[in-house]
Amino acid sequence: MSGGDFVRRDRAWHPPAFTPQYKTSVLRSPRRALLSLEQSVGEKTGPVFTPDRLDPLDNDLLANFQTGGSPIGERIILHGRVLDEFARPVPNTLIEIWQANAAGRYRHVNDGYLAPLDPHFGGCGRALTDGEGRYHFRTVKPGPYPWRNNGSDWRAAHIHVSVFGEAFAQRLVTQLYFEGDPLIPLCPIVNTIPDPLAIDLLIARLDMGEMVPFDCLAYRFDVVLRGRRSTWFENRPEGN
């Protein structure tokens, strides 16, 4: 195992567990304080996903439902880098995404929203970052959709993002939003995050530099995982 401990999570920056404006959190939030401990080998290691676990179309949501047709909606490239808090790239790590279709409907047995399924869209993708922490997907921009929270709240258009990093301590699941969406400030789930600067990190930016002419627009979304400290003066027993 290489490297030191991961920087502590700033729990005031993340959403707290108990956020009554998001009603489902009320009964699913621990009441006891988290037990704060130093990391050991199981927190400082994690699964190593290799390219043979992935299919070549896994990062292309325009094609990976494999129906031969193309989904309806605004075609976009979603790309960015996975970095740590020290701005070091996180290479060869698994990033997974899932999303609703352009009408705001998920292809999921439990989604009963009246908007139609798209016969050519699954909404599931994954990729490994390259040596410099870069990733890219091709998909459609998802639509907003209503949900039962306070009557009919509306989710801002979003894509769910899951990242592993190099250790279980870095595991992160989040959602990205789209620059300019007027539903962002109205969304109770966005607003579980207390600091507007933190919310700002979840907003993918229109990236005209990477748009493909006469094909698709591009959005950029960078992910930052916990950083790993140096171990300059630390002298610990073998096996740490």
Added chain:
Amino acid sequence: MPVDYLKETPSQTAGPYVHIGALPSVAGLPVRTQEQLHVVAGAASAGERIRLEGIVLDGSGAPVKDAVLEIWQADGTGRYNAPGFFGWGRAAADFKTGEWFFETVKPGATPWRDGRMQAPHISVLIFARGINIHLHTRAYFSDEAEANAADPVLRAIEQRHRVDTLIAERGARGGQIVYRFEIRLQDDAQETVFFDM
């Protein structure tokens, strides 16, 4: 001004449709149907074959039927990332019952920071709608009483009755060793211990 670093991307709930990305065949997608992410042990994995199963309960005692769990563990000899043993798994709670399970091996003991040994345990992460940032706990084993008593993490739990919330109970069913691990997200007396590590 202190030195400025990048801030970690804030977490958001995995939501009710997490299965689409995490376990697409559970969501009903006809893709990746060969993946069996809840099966962690392969033919060459070192260690005793076990089934780790349980349920996640909310603050009213109702099962959390849309939870997704991930585990990370050493092999039977206490090695992480060991050859022939991937060590990571993912499982969904059953939509009707809330029950989940993994097929794996019982891990060996692993070192703590000071060279003492930690009792065998499996790290468990819980993701679900209503959980804004994933919860991190550990499943220890009821037949390891001596090792559990010496475990530096279990010893750090001040309210001693809560240690039991991290112990999976050993049993057998149909010739298979089964450990049961019930996770209580919110409970006055027996809320599962969750970590910030």
